[in-house]
Amino acid sequence: MNEIGTTWAEGTSERVIRLLTDKRAGRPMSGPDIEGLVKDFTAGSVPDYQMASWLATVACAGLSAEELTALTAAYVDSGERLSLSSSRRPVADKHSTGGVGDKTTLVVAPVVAACGIGVGKVTGRGLGFMGGTVDKLESIPGLDLELSGSALSAQVADLGLAVTGQSPSLVPGDRMTYALRDVTGTVDSIPLIAASIMSKNTKGIAVRCNSIVLDVKYGDGAVLPDRAVATELARTMLELGRSFDLPTTAVISSMEQPLGYAVGNGLEVREAIIALSGTYVEDLTELAITISALMISTADSAVDHDRARDRVREVLSDGSALRMFRAFVARQGGDVGFVDDPSRLETAPHRLVVTATEAGHVARIAARRIGEAALRVGAGRLVYGAPIDHGAGIVLSRRIGDSVAEGEPLATLHGSDYDQLESLADVVRGCFDISERPPGRPDVIVDVLRQGDAG
Incomplete structure (x- = not known):
């Protein structure tokens, strides 16, 4: 018997119908119920149309804190786990909810690694008007973005920086439900976004690290146009991080205009290299410095935020960040000539x-x-x-x-x-x-939220 008294011997289809009925009626779903649903869907026992119906119901009715934690855990348990926090160096991660021209990871990851904090980034491709980090990095010929879990861990321990595409074996439950969300109008559901982000290639839980910084964007160029909704999502993920004992910080940033100047894969890599070379790129540099400093200070308690910001500026100005990016490209088989001379990138x-x-x-x-x-x-x-x-x-x-x-x-x-x-x-x-009149220049960073802050 499960927690609400139903045996798992009941048919899969009947169980899904019961969960749909319970959720619509406002009755709670148990952890074993949610785990069984995700497990059955991943195994192919639950058809897409039933899972799509459940996702739509959740998008309308929401999830309690307990249900959201259970869904996140079910996603994690659906695939392999990888721990980076056992590395000899502290390991941090960042995740952005995405936006037009968002190339922050291309700058932040080598900056943080150059400061001695490990970064093992599992990232994805873009869809629609928002680009993906894998697509951008593939602008560099030869770069291998299909690392195994063991190769990722070893490279983080050795070099301090590794980036790879999402493995099919990492949180397949999330990967499969995300594909349904994209075609069923449930992409902007707060609990579904939160469970997806906090379970997968953010390395927050499925791939364990010491801390995570979330860049939650709002505005015309973001998934969530409304600042209040973005803040709600950020607070939801902060609480999820607390549930899994993961130090989590959220930056609320504006996407009322594209980030930086370039929009497009090779063009964004070129701009990121410019920023890594120490040239100030409006909004991009400031956002990268803030996120990098938060990643460093939350992963290493011996470094306070002010010292972390100073160190970030140092590695940008002395060339260490760019050298780290070059070393990462070389280690993963990419042609470093395109880093040394970014004008060679495909045009x-x-x-x-x-x-x-x-x-x-x-x-x-x-x-x-x-x-x-x-x-x-x-x-x-x-x-x-x-x-x-x-x-x-x-x-x-x-x-x-x-x-x-x-x-x-x-x-x-x-x-x-x-x-x-x-x-x-x-x-x-x-x-x-x-x-006719000059407007004020909008701030790219509008708030920083931490676990324990008042709601």
Whole structure:
């Protein structure tokens, strides 16, 4: 008998129907119920349509704290576990909820590793208007992003930095339900997002580390447009971290405009290398410094936050962060010549400069539409596994608060089809609102939440 008195001998289909009925009626689901559902779905015993119905019910009705913890644990238990916290160095992780032009991991991971904190990043591909770290890194020829769990652990212990794509054996329960969420309109469900993030390739739980920093984004260019909803998600994940005894910190950051200037895989790698070289990139550098310092100070209690920020600035200015990135590329078989000379990264055959039709100041940038335009020129995909053009994308020339004269550039489109670029020129131009008066420049970091903070 399980906790609510039902035997596991009942048929799988009947059990799922009972769980759906119970949830709709407001009755609690037990841990064994949730574990059995995820286990059966992963094994193929529960059809997609029934799991999709359960996910939709959860998206509408929510989950209690106990149910959310049980779902996260069920995801973790559905696959292998990998501990990085046994490394001879402290190990930290970060996870972003994603946004247009978000290349933070490309900067943060080598910075933190250069400061002596291990980073073993298991990451994924992009879908829709948001790019994935694997897609970006594949712009570097030869880079192997399919490391085994043992290879990942060994490289973190030795070099301090390893990045790989998500293994099919790591939290398959989450991987399989995520695919359903994407096609059933449940991507923005707070409990489902929280369980997904905190169980998988954040290494928070399935791949164990000392601490995790979450970059929870809101705004036009993020999954969650509303700041209050993003804050709710952050607090939910902080509590989940507490449930699994994982020190967790959340940064609330704005995606009201693309992060940095580049949107598109190779273009973003090039910009990340510029930032790693010590050149200040608006918003990207500040966000990377903040997240890096939090990762260092939460993973190593001997280093306070101010000292961590100083150390981050040091490794950016003295070249240590860039050298760490180069060493990581070399260790995983990539051609370091593309790090030494990022202009060699794949470029699209055509470029089109979009200019302003009036003078003034940039008051607003429609970040999501910029991301969608980048997708249309080939920088993204609408279906998992579809090919992408690593040289395609958009590079902004102006950001919010910048002045612009009539005829000056707003952005440059990169793509393989010039006619398509021309067809998107007015779309991209329309993403920029120009005003007579200069607006205030928005802050990229709006809050930092820690476990124990008042709700």
